[in-house]
Amino acid sequence: MIPVNTPLLSGNELKYVAECIETGWISSEGGYVTQFETQFAQYVNRNHGIAVANGSAALDIAVKALGVGKGDEVIMPAFTIISPAQSIVTAGAIPVLVDSDPITWNMDVTQIEAKITSKTKAILVVHIYGLPVDMDPVLALCEKYNLKLIEDAAEMHGQTYKGKMCGSFGDISIFSFYPNKHITTGEGGMIVCNNDEAAEKCKKLRNLAFEPQGRRFIHYELGWNYRMTNLQAALGVAQLEKMEFHIQRKREIGNLYSKGLKELRGFQLPLVNTEYAENIYWVFGLTADTEEQKEVMVKKLSDAKIGTRPFFWCMHEQPVFQKMGLFKNESYPAAEKLARNGFYIPSGLGLTNEEIADVINVMIK
Numbered sequence: 001m002i003p004v005n006t007p008l009l010s011g012n013e014l015k016y017v018a019e020c021i022e023t024g025w026i027s028s029e030g031g032y033v034t035q036f037e038t039q040f041a042q043y044v045n046r047n048h049g050i051a052v053a054n055g056s057a058a059l060d061i062a063v064k065a066l067g068v069g070k071g072d073e074v075i076m077p078a079f080t081i082i083s084p085a086q087s088i089v090t091a092g093a094i095p096v097l098v099d100s101d102p103i104t105w106n107m108d109v110t111q112i113e114a115k116i117t118s119k120t121k122a123i124l125v126v127h128i129y130g131l132p133v134d135m136d137p138v139l140a141l142c143e144k145y146n147l148k149l150i151e152d153a154a155e156m157h158g159q160t161y162k163g164k165m166c167g168s169f170g171d172i173s174i175f176s177f178y179p180n181k182h183i184t185t186g187e188g189g190m191i192v193c194n195n196d197e198a199a200e201k202c203k204k205l206r207n208l209a210f211e212p213q214g215r216r217f218i219h220y221e222l223g224w225n226y227r228m229t230n231l232q233a234a235l236g237v238a239q240l241e242k243m244e245f246h247i248q249r250k251r252e253i254g255n256l257y258s259k260g261l262k263e264l265r266g267f268q269l270p271l272v273n274t275e276y277a278e279n280i281y282w283v284f285g286l287t288a289d290t291e292e293q294k295e296v297m298v299k300k301l302s303d304a305k306i307g308t309r310p311f312f313w314c315m316h317e318q319p320v321f322q323k324m325g326l327f328k329n330e331s332y333p334a335a336e337k338l339a340r341n342g343f344y345i346p347s348g349l350g351l352t353n354e355e356i357a358d359v360i361n362v363m364i365k
């Protein structure tokens, strides 16, 4: 069996986690949490890092910390994981969707401006699968209409846009450390920002909205317990030491697949690069010309004991949102095609070159 993801834990992970256990520092109080926050924030050129329980939690906090609430509209891609839409909806706000660019799979930024209304409070960008969103036009719109920018960089550790780190663009940006991301803490996430006040707000929301001063256990607002443990942060510090290697290996995997699958007809491979970035191949995705063709390929791979995952499912086609009356009669053709015809093949850091060759052979055959 070649699973769709296997993590790589080849550095100081065991040593640092063992130290947590030996010293008894296993909760969110512990030196590794602040060390991981400081080092990660530095890595993406931000003033503040706030470690949290997972990437979805980071989005909940980011949305609330920027004051998005009842009646506000937030513009975001139709094609993404549900987390950002869920954070917007649970904050009482309305996600307003934008179709995808069929080639980069990211939000088509030329379609954003037409969606801006007097209720628009923020734009939430999601960098998808390996290439960043074209940020300059988005930044210009935020400036022109005085909108907040939330950046979901959950899949973009170490990726850059025109030489600037992904995760350095948002008023608040977030990362995930789920085991299929470039570095992992098992479960985990990070909020990064430059503004001191926003950072304080995020820290407070992560910690049940305890007041930083005054009588403990008296609360003036609601937050969550979204804290990261020292055990997770210990993993994170060890993984961060391997960041450059992980990124290099992801690109190697991407390049091996790109070369090996070059002759594959009827499927579109990920772009190797755009004018503003080189693909970092969070996952190696393909889109088939037809849905049937995708089904056949996925079945052949499954018969050969090779794991695949379908692409995300569009937000306007989510039963949970349709039940709420959201996105009635809306359609986003490019996003719908990606959702139906796209899938990804084994892309984890634990993958060997022999396994990559096997996957290529089965697909070409």
Ligand SMILES: *Cc1c(COP(=O)(O)O)cnc(C)c1O
Pocket (backbone or CB within 6 Å): 054, 055, 056, 057, 080, 081, 083, 084, 126, 127, 152, 154, 155, 176, 177, 178, 187, 188, 189
């Ligand atoms: C992984 C991911 C998330 C969610 O992160 P979790 O840590 O799994 O909650 C959010 N957004 C995107 C784009 C992701 O890929």
